[in-house]
Amino acid sequence: MDKIQITSIDHIVIRCSNPVELMDTASKQLDVPILIPAHDYGDFCSGIIRLGNLDIEFLRIGKENITKPYFYGIAFAVSQNIWRTTATLKALRIPHTVPIHTTIIRSGQQWGWSTILLDGFLDNPIPAPYSLGILSGDGLIAKVFAAFSTTLMKVSAIRRFTSSKGGGSMCFICHYDQDISSLRLAATEKLTATGGGKNQIIEVDSIIIETNCTAATAWEKLLPPAQAYSPRLNIKTGVTSSIQEVVIKSKRSVPSMCFGDAVFSFQSY
Numbered sequence: 001m002d003k004i005q006i007t008s009i010d011h012i013v014i015r016c017s018n019p020v021e022l023m024d025t026a027s028k029q030l031d032v033p034i035l036i037p038a039h040d041y042g043d044f045c046s047g048i049i050r051l052g053n054l055d056i057e058f059l060r061i062g063k064e065n066i067t068k069p070y071f072y073g074i075a076f077a078v079s080q081n082i083w084r085t086t087a088t089l090k091a092l093r094i095p096h097t098v099p100i101h102t103t104i105i106r107s108g109q110q111w112g113w114s115t116i117l118l119d120g121f122l123d124n125p126i127p128a129p130y131s132l133g134i135l136s137g138d139g140l141i142a143k144v145f146a147a148f149s150t151t152l153m154k155v156s157a158i159r160r161f162t163s164s165k166g167g168g169s170m171c172f173i174c175h176y177d178q179d180i181s182s183l184r185l186a187a188t189e190k191l192t193a194t195g196g197g198k199n200q201i202i203e204v205d206s207i208i209i210e211t212n213c214t215a216a217t218a219w220e221k222l223l224p225p226a227q228a229y230s231p232r233l234n235i236k237t238g239v240t241s242s243i244q245e246v247v248i249k250s251k252r253s254v255p256s257m258c259f260g261d262a263v264f265s266f267q268s269y
Helices: 019-030 082-092 140-153 156-164 181-193 213-222
Strands: 006-015 034-040 044-050 055-061 070-078 100-106 109-118 170-176 201-211 232-237 242-250 257-259 262-268
Touching: 006 170, 019 034, 019 044, 019 055, 019 257, 034 181, 044 181, 055 070, 070 242, 082 109, 201 213, 213 232
Parallel strands: 006 055, 070 170, 201 232, 242 262
Antiparallel strands: 006 070, 034 044, 044 055, 100 109, 109 170, 201 242, 257 262
16 A cells, blocks of 8 residues: 655644744743744744754634634655655545645745645644545646646635634645755754753653544554654544644653643653
């Protein structure tokens, strides 16, 4: 059977109404570096901290008021070409979108990334044109449709509608136009140089995801092989399908920290 060549969990997304303030609070309480300062891009506001071996994004979509922050999404990095990935998703019969490309200007430079949204993994996923891959693969029609979708997203009325309909979760594969490994490495080394900060953080051990029986089958198709430098996924059977907790390795005993419903627990080693 084909397998998606996942190299790591790219990042976890916390959805909130105030990414700037919440990210500042979280970075100070966790005592970890800010990878990308929070900025309002109009249709969304986003900022990222680096938790040793995992990025945590704080995201506001549109202008919705999120009364309590929560773990909204999980992103995976792959080694495959983005179009090869869609072909594999088609072969695995995992509902997905065509790659949607986004560009922003940050600090005078253009940054871009492609996103493939996945359906069937988390409850109430962001509304999108999911399919089993009629328009997947490396074909010309698929690429034209993807280009059309990306262009359509730039139309203000369409963009406002999609950015205001964030659903309750987002599971996706992302691919960056630029290499951000050096940026991440610098943040990781900064944390290491301080002894893991006041909480003596080593790295993220795992991400706990609760899943129902239906979604469990989907996760079996997607689960990445264990990677020494990436957190592991701890899938537990339950009633809902949602991200429950991020478990952090530390050198001392630290009480759990909660940012709304986003829980960070610590295991001392």
